[in-house]
Amino acid sequence: LAACGKKEKTTLVMATNAEFPPYEYYDGDKIVGIDAEIAEAVAKELGLELKIEDMAFDSIIAAVTSGKADIGAAGMTVTEERKENVNFTDTYAHASQVIIVKEGSSIQSPDDLEGAKIGVQLGTTGDIYAGDIKDAEIERYSKGFEAVQSVLQDKVEAVIIDNEPAKRFLEEAEGLVILDEAFTEEDYAIAVAKDNDELVDDINAALKTLKENGTLDEIIAKYISA
Numbered sequence: 704l705a706a707c708g709k710k711e712k713t714t715l716v717m718a719t720n721a722e723f724p725p726y727e728y729y730d731g732d733k734i735v736g737i738d739a740e741i742a743e744a745v746a747k748e749l750g751l752e753l754k755i756e757d758m759a760f761d762s763i764i765a766a767v768t769s770g771k772a773d774i775g776a777a778g779m780t781v782t783e784e785r786k787e788n789v790n791f792t793d794t795y796a797h798a799s800q801v802i803i804v805k806e807g808s809s810i811q812s813p814d815d816l817e818g819a820k821i822g823v824q825l826g827t828t829g830d831i832y833a834g835d836i837k838d839a840e841i842e843r844y845s846k847g848f849e850a851v852q853s854v855l856q857d858k859v860e861a862v863i864i865d866n867e868p869a870k871r872f873l874e875e876a877e878g879l880v881i882l883d884e885a886f887t888e889e890d891y892a893i894a895v896a897k898d899n900d901e902l903v904d905d906i907n908a909a910l911k912t913l914k915e916n917g918t919l920d921e922i923i924a925k926y927i928s929a
């Protein structure tokens with residue numbers, strides 16, 4: 704209940720979609736990754752215990768706005784539309800949307816996506832951008848990796864997805880390539896309920912500490928080789 708005093712709060716509940724390496728994914732039955740570790744470090748700074756709830760990506764904002772979760776940390780891109788429903792903390796990572804195609808595909812740049820059959824993860828920015836492409840036919844998958852596998856199976860011609868997960872997924876899907884030309888640049892941040900300015904401030908202060916003491920860079924370097 705929102706009425707619970709801050710003193711009684713002992714956990715920080717994080718909503719995520721653990722299908723998104725290297726930001727969040729399962730290692731056995733444990734959710735690991737950059738977001739999981741950053742949230743863990745933030746929770747520690749705030750004297751809270753982190754609890755991670757795995758769900759569909761397009762349920763995360765609702766979990767945060769309803770109070771089911773305190774934060775959404777899921778490689779989530781800051782967008783104006785999402786800002787209407789949640790507050791975002793300071794950004795902690797920079798990303799881009801890239802295009803994955805089969806080796807030798809006639810699609811060689813974002814312009815070639817016109818009229819193409821495109822796979823995306825439901826509710827992601829890739830989904831939104833695909834919707835802006837003229838005459839594109841969009842296939843929405845609950846998992847990003849399913850979309851990538853669909854290129855191999857010729858169910859779609861291209862996938863629009865975040866750059867780092869794209870690299871990870873390609874390690875397990877031979878015969879695909881990432882086009883050199885990225886689609887858009889984005890920033891990731893943690894989503895917090897609109898009425899919870901205090902938590903945004905606390906997380907920003909924690910992120911600042913973790914940036915200054917090198918923890919943030921350490922976590923990122925552990926998962927992404929420069």
Ligand code: ARG
Binds near residue numbers: 780
């Ligand atoms: N950055 C993209 C977005 O915010 C995709 C994020 C997907 N994250 C995930 N954990 N599946 O829409």
